[in-house]
Amino acid sequence: MAEPDEAIRRSWMRCASSYGLDPARPEPAQIITSSQLREHKERIDEFLRVARSGMEQLYKQVASLGYVLLLSDGEGVTVDYIANAGGDAELKAAGVYVGADWKENHAGTNGIGAVIAERTPLICHQEDHFNVKHIGLSCTAAPIFDPRGDLLAVLNITAMNSPRSKDSQYLALQLTALHARAIEDANFILRFGDQWILRLCRTWAFAEVSGEMMLAFNDEGVIVGANTTVRRELASAGQPSDWIIGRAVPEVFECTMDDIWRAARGVGSDNSVMTADGQNLYYLSVRLPRRQKDLRVIFQEKWLPSQLGAEDHAALDSLAGDDPVMQRTLEQAKRLVNRKVNILIQGETGSGKEIFARALHKSSTRARKPFVALNCAAIPESLIESELFGYAPGSFTGGRSKGMKGLIQQSDGGTLFLDEIGDMPLHLQTRLLRVLSESEVMPIGAEKPVRVELTVIAASHRDLRTMIADGKFREDLYYRLGGATLYLPSLRERKDIGFIIERLLRAESEAQGGAASISSAALEALTRYSWPGNIRELRNALRYALALSEDGEIRVQDLPRELVLPRIPAVQLEESPWPGRTAALPTETPAEPKGEELLRLLRRHKWNITATAAELGVSRVTIYRQMKRFGIVPPNETH
Numbered sequence: 025m026a027e028p029d030e031a032i033r034r035s036w037m038r039c040a041s042s043y044g045l046d047p048a049r050p051e052p053a054q055i056i057t058s059s060q061l062r063e064h065k066e067r068i069d070e071f072l073r074v075a076r077s078g079m080e081q082l083y084k085q086v087a088s089l090g091y092v093l094l095l096s097d098g099e100g101v102t103v104d105y106i107a108n109a110g111g112d113a114e115l116k117a118a119g120v121y122v123g124a125d126w127k128e129n130h131a132g133t134n135g136i137g138a139v140i141a142e143r144t145p146l147i148c149h150q151e152d153h154f155n156v157k158h159i160g161l162s163c164t165a166a167p168i169f170d171p172r173g174d175l176l177a178v179l180n181i182t183a184m185n186s187p188r189s190k191d192s193q194y195l196a197l198q199l200t201a202l203h204a205r206a207i208e209d210a211n212f213i214l215r216f217g218d219q220w221i222l223r224l225c226r227t228w229a230f231a232e233v234s235g236e237m238m239l240a241f242n243d244e245g246v247i248v249g250a251n252t253t254v255r256r257e258l259a260s261a262g263q264p265s266d267w268i269i270g271r272a273v274p275e276v277f278e279c280t281m282d283d284i285w286r287a288a289r290g291v292g293s294d295n296s297v298m299t300a301d302g303q304n305l306y307y308l309s310v311r312l313p314r315r316q317k318d319l320r321v322i323f324q325e326k327w328l329p330s331q332l333g334a335e336d337h338a339a340l341d342s343l344a345g346d347d348p349v350m351q352r353t354l355e356q357a358k359r360l361v362n363r364k365v366n367i368l369i370q371g372e373t374g375s376g377k378e379i380f381a382r383a384l385h386k387s388s389t390r391a392r393k394p395f396v397a398l399n400c401a402a403i404p405e406s407l408i409e410s411e412l413f414g415y416a417p418g419s420f421t422g423g424r425s426k427g428m429k430g431l432i433q434q435s436d437g438g439t440l441f442l443d444e445i446g447d448m449p450l451h452l453q454t455r456l457l458r459v460l461s462e463s464e465v466m467p468i469g470a471e472k473p474v475r476v477e478l479t480v481i482a483a484s485h486r487d488l489r490t491m492i493a494d495g496k497f498r499e500d501l502y503y504r505l506g507g508a509t510l511y512l513p514s515l516r517e518r519k520d521i522g523f524i525i526e527r528l529l530r531a532e533s534e535a536q537g538g539a540a541s542i543s544s545a546a547l548e549a550l551t552r553y554s555w556p557g558n559i560r561e562l563r564n565a566l567r568y569a570l571a572l573s574e575d576g577e578i579r580v581q582d583l584p585r586e587l588v589l590p591r592i593p594a595v596q597l598e599e600s601p602w603p604g605r606t607a608a609l610p611t612e613t614p615a616e617p618k619g620e621e622l623l624r625l626l627r628r629h630k631w632n633i634t635a636t637a638a639e640l641g642v643s644r645v646t647i648y649r650q651m652k653r654f655g656i657v658p659p660n661e662t663h
């Protein structure tokens with residue numbers, strides 16, 4: 025934690041020199057409109073539900089001391105608050121109210137604004153406030169980060185009247201920081217509830233109960249999230265703070281995945297694990313994913329591999345119902361599964377390319393070997409090379425001294441899934457081609473190549489043949505990867521939407537432990553909609569509707585509004601990029617980009633929301649709303 029008084033001093037400097045504020049001029053509270061407030065809340069609505077219970081717990085402890093509790097989002101807008109009934113007018117005038125914007129650039133130094141800039145818990149006590157209007161307040165605030173380490177919210181408690189001494193607020197500081205961390209961790213578990221969560225603790229006796237260090241990994245043992253404490257503890261010089269995301273657990277710790285599965289089942293007595301650099305020892309426990317049914321399958325795969333039949337195509341069969349195009353694709357896939365060919369999957373975003381690739385792997389004789397995935401659009405170009413090819417010990421500064429096994433080597437004997445292959449830079453396409461033709465990989469800085477048994481499944485939502493024509497994709501790599509090409513239809517072209525809805529509802533009810541059904545009118549509305557974000561958008565819509573439904577039955581009024589509103593303007597036909605297929609794609613309201621277009625822009629701007637919003641001439645909030653609506657998830661967030 026930075027020295028709080030230093031943080032306040034820096035905040036004053038910003039207010040005076042960068043924002044040109046005058047401490048003596050009373051600034052009125054800025055309260056945003058109720059529709060703007062709704063937009064701010066909608067962007068983080070799941071998080072707000074989690075945060076509310078943490079806020080209530082904290083409030084119970086400080087209410088008798090006269091504190092008011094505020095939760096602001098990462099932009100400084102108060103999105104929730106708890107205060108004693110009465111005194112509303114006074115609170116509102118002081119900006120201690122929902123909808124108030126506490127950014128430093130106009131409100132001057134204050135608890136929330138300073139935490140946003142400083143990213144650390146702090147006290148802003150009476151005269152610490154920059155603006156004369158706020159010097160009666162004492163604010164204690166702490167940041168809440170999302171699982172990628174981005175600031176998500178600020179938890180703040182404010183006393184309208186407090187003792188003169190700042191020391192009186194130190195206990196409040198500890199309490200606020202503690203609850204901010206508890207909310208952050210509850211949010212982490214919510215986000216990664218369907219993944220495995222590894223809890224690490226320095227003390228053996230607390231291994232089962234401590235949630236201080238948590239990281240989430242998927243069925244393949246790849247780390248998909250890490251909470252703030254893990255990111256801090258495992259920080260590595262010269263690496264971004266989330267360097268462990270995307271790595272396999274055994275790369276970060278000295279253990280095998282077998283050790284982890286044993287710990288998950290409570291088998292064996294040694295639950296200690298060392299970091300791969302030999303620096304730290306932790307005691308671990310594993311929290312199982314919520315989807316109990318799949319677990320049996322996973323444990324069977326991990327523990328009883330010999331029982332898995334080579335001809336087991338259940339994973340593929342579960343992907344489609346009565347849709348003739350999908351049935352043909354599945355037949356094709358089953359014939360290809362154990363042939364020595366690389367497979368290319370083409371289909372719109374959210375149409376299920378990754379889930380299809382996993383099913384191909386599971387149905388193959390390689391099922392017991394690793395399935396290693398790389399999303400070429402989600403990591404910086406400069407990292408793709410070392411991620412894929414790995415590097416030899418001491419080959420570059422900032423690299424780990426022991427070197428690193430690249431994903432190609434990690435997938436030896438199994439499947440390497442290259443998502444968004446169209447985003448792979450040309451020079452790496454050349455290197456990949458060489459690996460594919462010679463079955464050898466040369467890690468960066470290594471002296472001799474390593475043999476690998478490589479099977480690649482690649483996927484792209486772009487038409488790679490157009491990219492070849494534009495000189496952006498190598499033709500020879502295209503043929504090497506597309507030993508066979510499978511086209512996934514978009515959801516609006518599929519005749520089995522009822523089957524998919526049933527499957528998604530079953531998964532939701534298993535995850536949430538309650539009933540989930542749908543009325544025939546709501547089913548009809550879903551069938552009529554055009555689904556630009558495909559199955560991902562459908563899944564999000566069902567989740568949303570289930571959260572609103574009172575008894576687990578989704579009715580029309582529970583569905584997101586855009587699904588039931590009449591479409592304007594009327595249907596306009598668009599060329600499908602995939603051969604032999606035409607897509608009837610109703611347009612959105614004129615100002616909105618389509619899901620595909622939005623995704624392309626976001627990628628082009630490297631997921632910078634501000635830049636994307638600027639290009640489209642809309643607000644950031646609109647972009648967030650559209651991302652949610654189309655089910656677009658930024659890299660490193662779970663789907």
Ligand SMILES: Nc1ncnc2c1ncn2[C@@H]1O[C@H](COP(=O)(O)OP(=O)(O)OP(=O)(O)O)[C@@H](O)[C@H]1O
Binds near residue numbers: 344377379524663
């Ligand atoms: N057949 C299916 N049944 C149930 N859920 C599915 C099916 N296909 C896809 N999904 C779900 O839809 C979401 C999107 O799937 P997936 O990530 O595989 O799509 P994608 O086409 O690879 O997306 P992108 O182009 O953005 O990489 C996931 O939550 C996935 O579980």
